[in-house]
Amino acid sequence: MRVLVTGIAGFIGSHLAERLVARGDDVVGLDNFDLHYDPRFKDANLRCLRERAVIVTGDVLSQRTLERVFAHGPFDAVVHLAALPSVRASIHEPWRFERVNVEGTAQLAYAVARYGMPRLVFASSGAVYGDNPALPHRETDRVDAPASPFGASKRGAELLLRSMNRSFGLTCTILRYYTVYGPRQPPTQAVHAFCRAALRGRPLELFGEGSALRDLVHVDDVVDATLAAVERPPTARGVSVYNVSSGTGVRTSELAAAVGVALGKRVRLQRGLPHPGEVVSSVGANDAARRELGFVPRVALADGLADFARWARRADRGDWL
Numbered sequence: 001m002r003v004l005v006t007g008i009a010g011f012i013g014s015h016l017a018e019r020l021v022a023r024g025d026d027v028v029g030l031d032n033f034d035l036h037y038d039p040r041f042k043d044a045n046l047r048c049l050r051e052r053a054v055i056v057t058g059d060v061l062s063q064r065t066l067e068r069v070f071a072h073g074p075f076d077a078v079v080h081l082a083a084l085p086s087v088r089a090s091i092h093e094p095w096r097f098e099r100v101n102v103e104g105t106a107q108l109a110y111a112v113a114r115y116g117m118p119r120l121v122f123a124s125s126g127a128v129y130g131d132n133p134a135l136p137h138r139e140t141d142r143v144d145a146p147a148s149p150f151g152a153s154k155r156g157a158e159l160l161l162r163s164m165n166r167s168f169g170l171t172c173t174i175l176r177y178y179t180v181y182g183p184r185q186p187p188t189q190a191v192h193a194f195c196r197a198a199l200r201g202r203p204l205e206l207f208g209e210g211s212a213l214r215d216l217v218h219v220d221d222v223v224d225a226t227l228a229a230v231e232r233p234p235t236a237r238g239v240s241v242y243n244v245s246s247g248t249g250v251r252t253s254e255l256a257a258a259v260g261v262a263l264g265k266r267v268r269l270q271r272g273l274p275h276p277g278e279v280v281s282s283v284g285a286n287d288a289a290r291r292e293l294g295f296v297p298r299v300a301l302a303d304g305l306a307d308f309a310r311w312a313r314r315a316d317r318g319d320w321l
């Protein structure tokens with residue numbers, strides 16, 4: 001297959017692209033090395049890919065860049081991961097999240113439709129369910145009250161893709177990822193932040209009292225689900241939506257303690273203030289992905305954290321890969 005991956009220099013994009021090239025697929029990637037976190041990490045993410053994939057540096061918002069990217073087509077599938085990914089940061093710059101996550105998706109989807117590419121896989125988020133207390137969230141639940149501009153931007157992009165299915169016949173698979181963790185997780189995200197604090201002997205700051213539930217899904221499992229979506233022929237529905245989750249919630253206090261166990265370190269937990277925009281609990285049912293994509297999350301949390309801890313120690317010494 002020939003696959004376009006936007007956001008290729010990011011955490012999930014680089015894992016996905018490595019898996020694609022390892023199995024012999026042709027990969028073209030787009031990334032603008034956004035400054036949301038240190039772009040040197042993104043540069044390092046591409047170390048194993050530079051020789052094996054075509055990397056275009058540019059912005060998904062630029063039509064000229066998209067023309068350059070699609071000149072490397074035709075593609076059998078386009079996976080759109082490029083986005084501003086943070087719930088917390090979105091509170092302070094909602095307009096940037098709207099622009100990159102909604103308008104960027106509109107530009108890309110328009111190009112996919114215009115160049116006649118057969119399928120688009122879009123990385124949405126469990127954040128679209130907002131604070132709906134009925135857990136686990138299901139794809140049929142209401143999604144009209146996201147709690148953050150980030151969640152709203154993902155929901156906005158989903159609606160836009162639906163409208164483009166109607167108007168252009170664009171076929172699309174929407175994957176609502178939950179809390180993805182694994183080697184190369186951005187330093188801004190919880191498991192990485194807990195590990196860094198623990199390695200420096202600092203307290204691990206919880207969200208509130210630590211009773212909030214999060215659904216952690218390992219990046220290898222997320223890549224499995226994404227590849228299944230890439231390979232699956234478009235359904236008659238035109239737009240399919242799947243939660244990509246472990247299906248199980250873990251309290252953030254338990255997660256912080258488990259990080260300590262994985263690192264073999266005694267950790268101090270510190271109560272934190274709830275952040276505006278963060279939902280109280282987020283757990284997704286994954287029955288639809290199991291049934292229709294054959295998705296089976298394989299990495300148990302304890303194993304995933306042990307693997308993460310080994311990587312975090314190396315990353316802490318400067319060995320990012």
Ligand SMILES: NC(=O)c1ccc[n+]([C@@H]2O[C@H](COP(=O)([O-])OP(=O)(O)OC[C@H]3O[C@@H](n4cnc5c(N)ncnc54)[C@H](O)[C@@H]3O)[C@@H](O)[C@H]2O)c1
Pocket residue numbers: 006007008009010011012013030031032033034035036042058059060061080081082083084085100104123124125126176177178179180181186
């Ligand atoms: N990591 C998670 O827990 C999680 C959960 C839910 C959804 N997602 C979604 O999955 C996708 C990938 O997330 P990630 O964790 O790998 O984040 P990431 O920040 O590591 O990767 C995103 C990449 O997109 C690039 N990018 C940003 N704006 C761009 C633009 N305008 N043009 C081109 N490239 C641009 C960034 O430079 C970055 O390399 C995102 O859409 C994110 O919202 C992630």
